[in-house]
Amino acid sequence: MSSQKLGARERETAIATLGDPDHELDVLVIGGGITGAGAALDAVTRGLSTGLVESRDWGFGTSSRSSKLVHGGIRYLEQMNFSLVREALVERGLLLQRIAPHLVRPVRFLYPVTAPGIERLYVGAGMLLYDLFARTGGIAPGVPWHRHVGRRRLAREAPGLRRGVFRGGLSYSDAQVDDARYVAMLVRTAASYGAHAANRVRVEGFLKVGERVVGVTARDLMTDAVFEIRAKQVVNATGVWTNDLQALVGERATFSVRASKGIHLVVPRDRFRSKYGLLLRTEKSVLFVIPWGRHWLIGTTDTDWELDKAHPAATAADIDYLLERVNRVLKTPLSRADVEGVFAGLRPLLAGESDETSKLSREHLVAQPVPGLVMVAGGKWTTYRVMAKDAIDAAADALDERVPASITDEVSVLGAEGYRAAWNRRSRIARAFEVHPTRIEHLLGRYGSLAHELLDLIRERPELGDPLPGADDYLGAEVVYAASHEGALHLDDVLARRTRISIEAWDRGASAAPVAAELMAGVLGWSRARVESEVSRYLARVEAERASQLELTDEAADRARLRAPEPSPDQDAEPEDPARSQ
Known part of the structure; x- marks a missing residue:
């Protein structure tokens, strides 16, 4: 085990090791988003010497600007993509129960119905299938079964909704996560097992021997120093930047990635009252209203984006679109003055199946365009672990030695071990550190059992x-x-x-x-x-x-x-x- 810290000294040590001309990694992962971080953890826990570099901050791109949901994807049931839904629901259970119970937690949603009878039966059948899929992975789902909600109960439990818009609905559970925090904790977990991780390191070219990729040329953006990293296998896990990195190889891409912009609004939780989050149908896709601490997240849009990938921008038209759609069901309409925050992210979708980004594939692909290079792209946040496993499987197949199978379904993220015991003792911890219990709950929900490290700082x-x-x-x-x-x-x-x-x-x-x-x-x-x-x-x-x-x-x-x-x-x-x- 290596250090659980990722401070300035640890970064310098990682860069020194990565740039050592006498040191060749088994696997170098490019991209410090959720998939890249997951791939680094997968590789290092198989016993492979592993490096991870990110040109900006951990989780800088898509992985910090998602809907913050860990979910199976209700809408994919209608598309008959049962395998994708089941895979995501099994992963949801693993995250809730074993891998990161301190960072991933259940959230309850309402799927409203507007007509009795057939619509309720149709939606109910889908919800039943959703719940059954979640119970097929050999681990408890960590959420309750769905239930029917009548009109009277809906009026009582969601009084912020306009009367008469819905005839009740069905409540069901998914999960949510602070996506950026999870990525940072996942990188730290990989580093704790010995991965050499450094952010603000940009890959500027590939080293090749003949047609084979044998490493990269990188630049430390904190010092402007250029160095080479040698690796037997390089994994491109750069999401919406996949095509850009592929262009540096000089070979035709096996597949391409297309960016779809989605924006979210953040509004205070007191702007409307409801015990549930909402899943609303729009003419193009679905609209989520998601409980988020003392706030609601409202999103998302789904439009093509071909401009700057690092800083996708939300427009007034995007914001007005979401407000107009959600106000159709709220008793007291929201206005621009109610919006605390706005964020925009890009989904890395596999291009080719359709001209509309909302219909592009949410499944992932792994390819080896040239020897020594593995590309992984597509997919969704919830299934990052499967994507990472498949990418490292491909890299491992190309290594000379026999590589153990993935074990990340059994590896907990830092802070998970001992979290439930700490949560049960939160009142005692609060008294011991003379901190309000709500502060302890806040820290446990963000750092898990590592919360004591912050409490030690406060004590000092x-x-x-x-x-x-x-x-x-x-x-x-x-x-x-x-x-x-x-x-x-x-x-x-x-x-x-x-x-x-x-x-x-x-x-x-x-x-x-x-x-x-x-x-x-x-x-x-x-x-x-x-x-x-x-x-x-x-x-x-x-x-x-x-x-x-x-x-x-x-x-x-x-x-x-x-x-x-x-x-x-x-x-x-x-x-x-x-x-x-x-």
Whole structure:
């Protein structure tokens, strides 16, 4: 086992190992999203020497901008894609019960019906099949059976819905997750088993011997240093960037990936009352209204996107579309003034089956376009572990030695072991650390049994137990921990991904930014100029996002969003003091 930390020193050590000319990895994974992180964990737990590099932050792209759902996909039942639904539901059970019970939790939804009789029977049959599939994987599903909800019960349990719109419905359970937090914990888990993981490392080319890929040329974006990484097998798990990376190989792609933009709105939980989340049908797809702590998430759209992949932008038209659709069923309509946050993400869909992104495949493919290179793309967040397994299976088949089978269905994410016992003892823990019980529940739900590490920080520095300005749900200790243990290198890494302040706070994190930057500076050794630069760049990001959300077209929104500056190697090259992250 290696370190459970991903601080500055651990990153430097990983880069030194990756760039060692005398060191050849068995597997190098490119892409630090959910699939890449899963592939690194799969490879290293099979006993393979493993590297993982990400050009930005862990979970920067699609993997931090999803609907936050771990689900089977009700709508795929209508498409008769039973194998995909069953696979996803089995994975849901594993995540809830074994792999990450501290990060994945059940959530109850209402599937409303508008007519009695046949519609209720039709939907009920689908729900029964959904529940049965969830119980076929050899592990308890972790959620209850669906149930029918009559009109009177619906009025009592969801009084925020307009009377007369629905004739009752069916309630069923899926699960939800803080997607970005899960990715960071998954990378840490891979590193704890010995994977060499480094973010802010960009692959700029492939090393080849004849037609065979034998490694990559990479650039450390914190220092601008270029180095080579040697590997017997390279796995391209870059999601919507798959085509771009494939172009560096110089060979024709076996398949292509097409990006579909989906946006979500964040509104306060008190804007309408309901014990359920909602699944609503639209003319194009489905619309979810998802409970999210003290908020609701409303989404999503499904439109083609061919502009900047790093910063997909939500338009005013996207926002109005969601508000108009959800207001059809709400007693008190929502307006733009009710929207706390907005985020946009890109789905990596396998292209070719249809001109409409909503009809492109949600299954995944693994291919080997040239010797030494494995590509994995498509799929959905819930089935990341299966995608990772299939990718490493392909890489392992090309290795000379015999490689053990995947065991990630038995490997828990850091913080899972001991979580349930800690949850049962949360009142005692609260008294021992003199912290309010709700704070303990908050920390356990984000860090699991590792919550004691943050409580130790608070015990040493009581001021770290204070909430951040404008973001009462998050503590100063979480910022310090993100920089010392979770690989956060920039302010937006913390405000947008280690926490969700950028989408949950009314000011999108503007008030928290200066305080968070000072806390990170204490860990990473930032100068005063660096602190001011980080805050200035984050505020520019907030301003650019707000401006983009006033535009009517994707092109105009994209131009507005790209006005915010990106981190530059010159600024990032400022020496840091890794010892301060200990």
